[in-house]
Amino acid sequence: MIQSMTGFGKATMQLSHKKITVEIKSLNSKGLDLNVRVPTVYREMELAIRTQLSTALERGKIDFSLYVEAINDETTSKLNQSIINSYISQLKAIVTDADETELLKMAVRFPDALKIER
Known part of the structure; x- marks a missing residue:
């Protein structure tokens, strides 16, 4: 102990x-x-x-x-498009004055927006 x-x-x-x-x-x-x-x-x-x-x-x-x-380059990260689109839809409902670029910047920061494949 x-x-x-x-x-x-x-x-x-x-x-x-x-x-x-x-x-x-x-x-x-x-x-x-x-x-x-x-x-x-x-x-x-x-x-x-x-x-x-x-x-x-x-x-x-x-x-x-x-x-x-x-360590190896065997991992790749890809955008999880369905989740990002869902985030953008939800953001559009609450953020009315942001353009598509700003919404995308916000959406890719949320959890599971990127998926890592090994």
Whole structure:
């Protein structure tokens, strides 16, 4: 069991097709306050990560971050046209004075506007 509540740790693992980085920061706190950040692709692992952290740690404000970076050029990103069109339609309903270019700029910033294919 880790006794100190204030600290920082970072580990990086390089695989053949991706680089994985894990960061954990902790500050003194009476209770256990977990903040877990993982990429959307790995969102289903969040509960397992929280469980592992809460088992290993008793208290403190904990920030856990997982970063995954593709190394090879095997990944491509494409516009998700159906989602972008849906966003533009919704934006037109609430933003009446914007032109198509501005609406497109807004729409591509929303979640899932780009899809990454491996």
